[in-house]
Structure formats: C-alpha cells, structure tokens
Amino acid sequence: MKKLLLLALLLPGLAASAQNLSGTYMVAQRDTCDLYIDVYLPTPGSATEIDGKAKPSVLFVFGGGFIIGSRNDRFYMPWFKLLNDNGYGVVSVDYRLGLKGIRMQFDLFHIIQSADFTKNAVDMGVEDVFAAVRYLADNNVGIDANNLVISGSSAGAMITLSSVLETCSPTERTAVLPEGFSFKGAMSFAGAIMSRSGLPSYKTPPPPQLLFHGTADGAVAYDKTTFGRRGFYGSSSLVRDVFSKKGYTYCIYRYRGHGHDMAANFMATWPEQKLFLERNVVAGLNRIVDATVDDPSVPVIKSLSISVDDIY
8 A cells, every 4th residue: 555655656756748638527426526527639730530530539547546546647648648649639537436445355254345345446437437428428528429439547447448348238327328329449558357247248349449468467467366256357368258259359468577567658558559549449440469568668667566465
C-alpha cells in the first residue's frame, strides 16, 4: 500500500506537459460522489479521418487498484495530447473507487471474499463508464458516442474489458446504454476479467481488442488465477482460451520480463496503438497479432514492478 501511494505522488511529476481541456461535464450523481468526464478534442488541423472514415474517440479509464487515481492525473496528459495530435478525441472518465477503505486479504481463508470485493468494484466501475456513454449520447460535447474505443490502465483496464464483455453479454447495467450500442474497439494496458462463473463468454462477438501485458506482472494476472468458479482471466488466458478459439479479432503484445509497468507504457506502445486504431478499428480489417516483445527501447518502469501486496 505504501508503495502504491508513493507511486501516486511520483507519477504526476513524470508528465512533460499538460493538455488543455475542451470541457468538463458532470455525468452522474452517486451516493458517495459526483462523476465527471474531461473531454479533449482533436488538435485543430489534425487528420480526423482516414479515407473518408472518421477516427474514433478514446474513452479512457484510469488505474489505481480501485483505491486511488484520477481522470485528470498529469501523467496521462502527454498521451492524451499524442492522441489529439493524431486526430483522436479523448474522454477521460470518473468512476467510484470500490475498494477504497476495504481490507483486502489474500490468504486461503479470505481469497474468495477479496475476489468478490474486486468483482463488486469492477461492476461499479462498469456502471459508471456506461453512465458516461449515456451522457455522451444525450449531449453534444463534440464526441460521437457511436464511435468510441474504450481504453484503460490496470484497474481501468479491468473495467474496460468487463465493459466490452457486458455490451456483448447484456446485464442490468447495460440498460442505460443507447439501443444497439457497442464499442468500436478496446485497448487494455495490463487488464483482466474478474469472473464469478468461470471463463468469460460472449453472446455476440466483441469488437477488436488490443492487449498489452508484461509477462512478469505481479499485480494483474498475465495468464489466469482461479479458485473454484471464480477467477482472474488475464490477457494471455483471454487470447488462448476465448478469442483464438472463437475467432474473435485481437492484437496482443506480450512484453517479456516486464511487470505491471505495461499499465503505464502509453507512449512507448504508440506505434502498436496507431496500427490498431487505423487498421482494425477505422479500416475494419480482421487483423490478428500475437507478438512476444523483447525490446530494450521499451522502458521498464521499476516503480511499477508491484504486486497485490504492494497495492493492498
């Protein structure tokens, strides 16, 4: 826990610059807090189309173990600016921190309880993301709600992957979404799906999904961790056990030797993001990539070499 709090203090200082907001909007009121979104429109003069097809906006869900984090942390601003400069709008969303103040224990006697706490936190986050989508659909803030790629880091990546799953396998939370809504794609930085009912199952095929994960991630499972029907299904497991078997479109980059730092390696992975957005999302190509990366130019962020014990 102390290590994560120290990280929260250090990361803002890494930002090179801040990106000017296009607008901040309240999208929902909950019992514990009001929820806002920040909107960053494409940089004037940037190319917002490819061959006459509009580029999507990226709806971003921040990380922080469901206990800390902010939609407007300065650490994210260089990446938001990079997206804007390349013609992509950005919507950075709030969500309730569902594990804040909860004691998490991972011994044999408490692991199921902690897993259920985590699933509840993910579900709250999904509900709040869907509220943001509803707001974008109902209000003209310069963002097309029908052309969104959802993206998230760490806890936000867990919310991202679960949001996609629920749009394909509807729950009571999806009732708030516009009829027929679906994301155009997803980008997950060190994410997993927490399930109480075994391997995730999609009733309709999901949109293309881009997955970045360190093979030595000690905070969010790279493969899977299961206990009975409950389990955390990470990027490798989702690709091996679900996406490849069902013929779903995916691009996975497995960073050998990297830990949880891939949750924050936005800038170094931009070339892969750009290809995914342009080819898989805008062009609609059924492009599948499964790459193991051993690239010294991708920085290992040692302060993010953390485990669940460091977080909780």
